[in-house]
Amino acid sequence: MLKYETINFAPHNDKRGSLVAIEVNKDIPFEIKRVYYLYKTQNGVRRGFHAHKELRQILICTSGSCMIHLDNGHDTAEVKLDSPEYGLVIENNMWREMYDFTDDAVLLVLASQHYDEKDYIRDYDEFIKYIKGE
Ligand code: TYD
Numbered sequence: 001m002l003k004y005e006t007i008n009f010a011p012h013n014d015k016r017g018s019l020v021a022i023e024v025n026k027d028i029p030f031e032i033k034r035v036y037y038l039y040k041t042q043n044g045v046r047r048g049f050h051a052h053k054e055l056r057q058i059l060i061c062t063s064g065s066c067m068i069h070l071d072n073g074h075d076t077a078e079v080k081l082d083s084p085e086y087g088l089v090i091e092n093n094m095w096r097e098m099y100d101f102t103d104d105a106v107l108l109v110l111a112s113q114h115y116d117e118k119d120y121i122r123d124y125d126e127f128i129k130y131i132k133g134e
Contacts, residue, residue, distance in 0.1 A: 002075035005089040007058065020084055022110070028087070030056050034111040041066070041101035048097040051121045053130070056112040058087040064105030071095040073131045081107070095127050 009027060011018040024031055041047070048069075059068060065082035072094055079088055087110070090096055098107065113119065121127045 002077035007087045009085050030112040032110050033113050036109050038107040046099040051095045051127045052092050052119050054092050055119050057090045058110040060087040060108045062106045062108050064102035066105045067100040069097040
């Protein structure tokens with residue numbers, strides 16, 4: 001079973017509701033250069049199917065829930081994200097797939113680099129070769 005890191009975000013709760021603040025180098029271990037989110041994911045869709053050579057990311061399901069499949073080439077893990085109060089850290093060289101999105105799921109991603117297609121490994125066999133070559 002693959003070991004993975006999650007980060008708990010302490011919410012500020014009061015009678016109005018809850019608020020989570022995330023500060024760079026305090027709550028998360030890298031500078032954020034990009035933020036994106038997946039939403040309106042259709043029923044039965046599985047996406048991702050790639051690894052990154054350098055990029056580090058934190059995934060937070062701020063609404064609803066979804067599952068994340070992680071694979072480092074040796075072990076795998078299935079992680080359920082169902083709370084705005086914690087995030088999953090995905091380091092580089094990690095194959096990921098996202099699935100089982102609820103209709104209301106919003107998957108927020110904090111990324112350490114700008115979008116760069118050259119950083120992607122989109123072929124699983126190539127991913128295995130890449131990590132063995134390191
Ligand atoms: P894609 O890489 O297919 O998403 P995933 O592999 O995570 O399921 O991204 C969908 C489209 O969005 C694709 O055309 C690339 C584009 N995109 C950006 O322009 N910037 C980004 O930061 C990301 C993540 C994707």
